[in-house]
């Protein structure tokens with residue numbers, strides 16, 4: 343099995359009462375922090391078109407999000423998060439069809455793989471933790487992040503990190519239950535900060551991604567050869 347946790351999350355549009363509601367539900371504020379994310383891709387956006395998202399987060403390092411199970415349906419997403427640099431390099435080579443780059447640092451393969459900066463922005467985040475009341479033993483904690491990007495877009499996400507695919511349905515049930523308790527409409531989704539950034543500042547790239555996504559709308563029945571689950 344590939345290295346990395348599975349991030350199951352649902353984005354929503356927070357309102358002025360979201361923090362108060364989190365407190366009422368027993369949530370605790372873990373921290374408030376500010377960080378800069380820089381995303382990288384080829385000029386043709388080969389990674390994003392393959393649903394892979396490479397970024398460097400200031401003070402935390404590199405991360406590659408790659409698609410989890412095929413055919414995720416509903417207002418949530420499921421991504422495997424790779425943070426170990428050799429695993430990231432191996433997956434980048436696989437997706438971009440490159441061989442012989444070894445298992446070096448991510449920074450060392452950016453040039454050879456044609457990867458360059460496509461977006462960079464600062465996020466202010468309040469990070470909350472919460473265990474749903476009345477839950478059984480061994481409940482995984484849910485996290486709620488409330489983000490505001492420096493270009494004026496605010497988005498929230500309810501998320502769980504799990505170790506294997508078998509844990510995803512339970513995590514999803516909790517995510518949907520908490521979302522509903524936060525007053526999030528059942529089918530509401532909200533775009534990721536990066537997607538809004540591209541829409542505002544790189545409209546041609548945004549359009550290119552939209553075209554790929556609309557041709558992807560049909561759920562996949564077979565396993566995606568580029569996923570990084572194993």
Ligand SMILES: Cc1ncc(C[n+]2csc(CCOP(=O)(O)OP(=O)(O)OP(=O)(O)O)c2C)c(N)n1
Pocket residue numbers: 379395407419421499531532533534535536537
């Ligand atoms: C509705 C929808 N949302 C996201 C995606 C994929 N996607 C778009 S940009 C993107 C990469 C950014 O992911 P995001 O969760 O927005 O980043 P952030 O919350 O800042 O990082 P964290 O701290 O949680 O690691 C993804 C996976 C998609 N294809 N469709």
Ligand SMILES: [Mg+2]
Pocket residue numbers: 351499
């Ligand atoms: Mg997220």
